Amino acid sequence: MKHLIPECEALKARLPQGFESTLVLPCLRRVQEERGYVADGDIDALAQYLGVPRVQIEEVLSFYTQFRRQPIGRWHLQACHNVSCSLRGAGSLLDRLRERLGIEPGQTTPDGRFTLSTVECLGSCGTAPVLVVNEVYHESMTPEKLDALLEGLE
């Protein structure tokens, strides 16, 4: 966390006085980008830096689905299974993912290569179904495109 402080200070410059608490989400995002998850030590350091209660950070971490307290696989495959994606084949895509990876949503492959998740609407309904790999959207997916995609993920 400590080495991110100069970056956070730059963010503060565009905020009004007394908005330290607003930096909780942006800082946690940066920590997770670097470490892959948020560790206990990060929470302590952030609470101290921003002067917010530790419990507030714990609440944020448990409330928002994108935050993680444990490491996950190198490639995080997130398949949308909301209405529009389901109408365009999210079910078949998810079946193919289960079959290819041998895991269920919420699990990580034993080699630590893939973590599979189901997620709710990502605003990619017009190009459904969507699979997000780490941060990147892969739209209008088909089982064939999925096979090609998985080959490229070491």
Place this chain on the structure above:
Amino acid sequence: MSGGKLITGFAVTATSHTLGEYRARGGYQALERALLGMKPEEVTGEITASGLQGRGGAAFPVGRKWSVIRPDDGETHYLCANADEGEPGTFKDRWVLENAPHLLLEAMLIASYALGVRHSFVYIRGEFDLAYRRLAGAVEEAYGAGLFGKDIFGSGFSCDVFVVRGAGSYVCGEASALITSIEGKKGYPRNRPPRLTVRGLYQKPTVINNVETLANIPWIIAHGAQAYRTFGTTKSPGTRLVSVSGHVTRPGVYEVEHGYPVGRFIHEDCGGVLGGRALKAVIPGGISTKVLTASEIEPHRLGHFGDCEDRRVLPQSAGIPHLEPLVFEGESLQAAGSSLGSGGMIVIAEGTCMVRVLQVMLRFYHHESCGQCTPCREGMGWLHRIVDRIVSGRGRPEDVDRLYEISRANDGTTICGLGDAAGYATVGILDKFRCEFEYFIAHGRSRYDGCLECLGSS
């Protein structure tokens, strides 16, 4: 064609989102006009006269929201753009963020000037990747060009913008939860009153507008409220970004003038239902708006009543056929018992199991209930588990009535609208497709193949 284009009227290319091209299209001229030639009250007056309504789902008049704020009362005011687009089926704000981020930023500057705002915010959903990068890039371009910061255009007006990324929470699209999230807390909605325009972000008066709502503002300031009113209808002026998905040939974001017929839009503009199948139902404005049957959309076309043969026993309240074809206008949708909502239209083809559709929706609401209010926290789980039970083949005869009961118990009994919306969605489907639920319960299987997907060829 679906009418005039006020937001999407330019060719999208690999560089059309940049500051240079936005300015070449006349971008930031409305801001200059406002800052150098209008008083803040005059800007608000113009927006009020335009009749612009919110595009996030509630259709609240923008001028009325803005008028609560006195720009010169010496108080600190804040503006937040709601870019937390999360209503399933909705992806129109994403289009604006990816293709016209400067349109949003110019609108925010104009709004900030009108409202006496020194610090403005964009709250963008955490999953958006390209949309965020485009927006963040546009913010830096705008700062570099002196469009944000101090003394903009030498007018003495100063304004900063700060982009906050969400982290995965549907309820944070609700205005008060959004504010709580910008305050760095878990996104619990707040009780009203006081309205957010009285006590909002960090207890200061705050205006929150949807991205598309804001995107209309530069055009209105550049051309005037009267010119704006020549588009759309008297009660719903202007255009609407409609994001179409589901069983439709050409899904995507369309700018549609208010008053345009919904049926014509689906069959002509969007190329009709996938695989040449018949239209079964349409969810008009995100899954929280009540579903409409094909016959409600085009009552003037044959006496087509979908494939629910028990329709004749439907309650009187359900889908009273009105004779006029449905058009994109708040009043028209309201008369049909639904709403334009967030403009997220989902097209459903004949042969799709509506029990399964409701199951997907209720799983979503259950997942997204924040847990603050008891009726929603418990009710969403009950609704979800009942429909899961029906789909697993173990439905009970009393289940349909139970779904109705729980939906009603949520209506108006919670702080935000999530529980209400889940109830409306449930009641909407039950009213019109009750027979499918009864069939599923009686036979332990779907009346159709139980499959939701339709991939184009059949």
